[in-house]
Amino acid sequence: MLRFIGDLIRPYRGTLIIILLAMLVETLMSLAAPWPLKIILDNVVGDHKMAPWLHHILAPMLEHGNRLQTALIAACLYVVISALGALASYIDNYYTESVGQWVAHDLRMRMYNHLQRLSLGYYNTHQTGPIISTLTTDIQTIQGFASSSTLSILVDMLTILSMLGLMFWLNWDFTLIAVAVTPFLLLFVSRFKKAVKSATHEVRKEQSAIMAVVQQGLESMQVVKAFGQEATEETLLKNVSQATVSAALKARSVKALLSPVVTIVVSICTAIVLWRGAALILTGTMTVGSLTVYLAYLSRFFKPVKDLATTTNAIAQVTVGVERVRAILDTDTIIPEKPDAIEAGDFKGEIELRNVAFGYDPSTPVLTDVSFHIRPGEFVGIVGPTGSGKSTVVSLIPRFYDVQSGAVLIDGVDVRDYSIKPLRDHIGYVLQDTVLFHGTIFENIAFGNPRAGRDEVIAAAKLANADEFISRMPQGYDTPVGERGSTLSGGQRQRIGIARVMVRNSPILLLDEPTAALDSESEKLVVDALEKLMKGRTVIAIAHRLTTIRDATQIIVISGGVVAENGTHEELLKQNGLYAALYRTQYDTGAEKAVS
Numbered sequence: 001m002l003r004f005i006g007d008l009i010r011p012y013r014g015t016l017i018i019i020l021l022a023m024l025v026e027t028l029m030s031l032a033a034p035w036p037l038k039i040i041l042d043n044v045v046g047d048h049k050m051a052p053w054l055h056h057i058l059a060p061m062l063e064h065g066n067r068l069q070t071a072l073i074a075a076c077l078y079v080v081i082s083a084l085g086a087l088a089s090y091i092d093n094y095y096t097e098s099v100g101q102w103v104a105h106d107l108r109m110r111m112y113n114h115l116q117r118l119s120l121g122y123y124n125t126h127q128t129g130p131i132i133s134t135l136t137t138d139i140q141t142i143q144g145f146a147s148s149s150t151l152s153i154l155v156d157m158l159t160i161l162s163m164l165g166l167m168f169w170l171n172w173d174f175t176l177i178a179v180a181v182t183p184f185l186l187l188f189v190s191r192f193k194k195a196v197k198s199a200t201h202e203v204r205k206e207q208s209a210i211m212a213v214v215q216q217g218l219e220s221m222q223v224v225k226a227f228g229q230e231a232t233e234e235t236l237l238k239n240v241s242q243a244t245v246s247a248a249l250k251a252r253s254v255k256a257l258l259s260p261v262v263t264i265v266v267s268i269c270t271a272i273v274l275w276r277g278a279a280l281i282l283t284g285t286m287t288v289g290s291l292t293v294y295l296a297y298l299s300r301f302f303k304p305v306k307d308l309a310t311t312t313n314a315i316a317q318v319t320v321g322v323e324r325v326r327a328i329l330d331t332d333t334i335i336p337e338k339p340d341a342i343e344a345g346d347f348k349g350e351i352e353l354r355n356v357a358f359g360y361d362p363s364t365p366v367l368t369d370v371s372f373h374i375r376p377g378e379f380v381g382i383v384g385p386t387g388s389g390k391s392t393v394v395s396l397i398p399r400f401y402d403v404q405s406g407a408v409l410i411d412g413v414d415v416r417d418y419s420i421k422p423l424r425d426h427i428g429y430v431l432q433d434t435v436l437f438h439g440t441i442f443e444n445i446a447f448g449n450p451r452a453g454r455d456e457v458i459a460a461a462k463l464a465n466a467d468e469f470i471s472r473m474p475q476g477y478d479t480p481v482g483e484r485g486s487t488l489s490g491g492q493r494q495r496i497g498i499a500r501v502m503v504r505n506s507p508i509l510l511l512d513e514p515t516a517a518l519d520s521e522s523e524k525l526v527v528d529a530l531e532k533l534m535k536g537r538t539v540i541a542i543a544h545r546l547t548t549i550r551d552a553t554q555i556i557v558i559s560g561g562v563v564a565e566n567g568t569h570e571e572l573l574k575q576n577g578l579y580a581a582l583y584r585t586q587y588d589t590g591a592e593k594a595v596s
């Protein structure tokens with residue numbers, strides 16, 4: 001874990017040195033802080049001789065024997081010590097925050113970059129709630145730790161050592177008694193660390209569960225309302241929320257033990273020092289000033305010990321955070337790209353599947369042996385019973401998933417030999433429901449091709465039969481769309497989806513039942529838009545209503561993991577097989593019943 005944090009903070013070495021110097025000044029000033037009081041008690045109020053080293057430092061400022069002047073100098077020293085300490089603390093605070101923020105920024109970007117590259121398979125098996133929770137809360141924990149805690153551990157240790165040195169110098173046998181408990185205290189703390197870590201893990205797990213429940217609930221608000229399941233959703237949240245409260249209280253009951261234990265130990269040590277110190281002053285072996293400095297050090301001595309102890313708490317938290325971040329960063333379900341991958345140029349649009357086998361879970365194959373060949377510019381329909389793997393076939397072409405055996409070829413080249421981004425740039429995708437992002441209509445269309453200018457976007461919208469309804473909107477193309485496009489109708493969303501693919505101008509077009517969810521009036525507009533979009537491109541359309549692919553040059557019927565039939569509409573009807581049966585189901589009922 002330290003290596004991971006070390007790698008994160010390495011770029012900020014310069015700033016870390018500034019922070020370290022500031023912390024050293026703070027430590028030195030906290031060591032010097034009780035000395036003005038000692039001067040007042042021993043050399044102004046009392047009659048003790050000033051220590052030679054101190055006298056040597058202050059001599060140029062002192063008039064011989066003038067006690068009030070000594071008091072004034074001690075008072076001024078107090079202000080100088082405090083001011084230097086305060087300045088150092090300001091510098092330390094500012095730069096610590098700066099390192100923390102930049103480390104968090106770097107980590108956030110690294111994680112998001114990784115998440116963008118993970119294959120869709122990862123998202124099929126992982127909820128987004130916990131991922132968001134890691135991206136926010138866990139990174140925040142690491143942010144706090146990366147800068148402040150790592151350095152304060154160093155400074156705490158330094159403070160402990162220098163105070164011990166000074167205390168031994170002031171009175172060594174006395175110090176021995178006072179700090180004899182320290183090893184026991186540290187032992188207790190290290191035992192304690194384990195318990196805190198496991199309790200923290202539990203809390204983070206429950207907090208992620210809250211995120212998952214809330215996210216799912218809010219995203220599915222319409223379905224929740226439609227089915228009147230508000231109470232069920234609330235119960236779900238109540239359960240995880242209560243579990244979080246129990247886990248947090250359990251963790252707190254462990255953590256809260258630390259402070260009282262340390263306080264009691266410190267007070268016992270202080271009591272011994274008070275009792276023995278009084279005796280030493282009475283016998284003249286110790287001055288009042290020395291005892292004051294001693295007591296001040298003793299209370300300060302246990303502070304870094306206690307801080308070190310609470311740092312174990314922070315360490316426990318950050319260890320959990322780092323584990324969760326690394327669980328994502330170490331996931332390698334990435335679609336691999338060859339080092340000598342080919343940059344896809346303009347595709348002619350020839351597509352071939354050669355003996356393709358694939359399953360989301362390799363032990364349950366969806367496709368066992370699928371082969372077909374599509375010539376450039378061809379319009380191909382894919383049909384088959386529900387769940388037969390039509391969408392799966394289509395998702396193998398842009399490499400959303402890789403085949404388990406066989407190959408997918410575009411223009412005669414295995415798709416695994418292409419660079420991924422240019423490959424996908426040449427493929428347009430229209431799905432059953434177009435997902436719109438929070439932003440304006442213009443931004444949503446330009447999402448298909450960020451280089452597209454306003455004219456291109458408007459031209460695409462016109463071709464997609466979308467310009468008319470967009471122009472009627474209050475702010476036209478600059479009208480913001482609600483979350484996931486909820487302020488638009490299904491047909492409008494589809495036409496924006498088509499415009500988005502139009503601006504992309506890709507030679508290959510994949511249509512996954514884009515009209516399935518529409519009523520016949522919307523469908524007409526969308527089909528008309530699609531016809532314009534399809535011109536001059538290779539098109540694979542998964543058919544919902546068989547009439548939409550009647551004119552396809554080739555219809556591929558997927559069933560039982562293989563290509564069951566392949567031919568034109570007329571040829572397949574003549575074969576009187578699966579396609580003919582599916583067609584009859586729709587035709588005979590008189591209505592266009594869904595087959596997929």
Ligand SMILES: Nc1ncnc2c1ncn2[C@@H]1O[C@H](COP(=O)(O)OP(=O)(O)OP(=O)(O)O)[C@@H](O)[C@H]1O
Nearest residue numbers: 124360366384385386387388389390391392393596
């Ligand atoms: N992301 C996924 N993870 C795991 N299994 C999946 C995933 N997507 C689909 N499947 C499974 O793979 C099989 C084929 O699904 P696919 O969506 O390709 O079929 P389809 O023919 O397009 O179905 P439909 O006509 O209902 O849309 C189904 O059994 C489905 O349960």
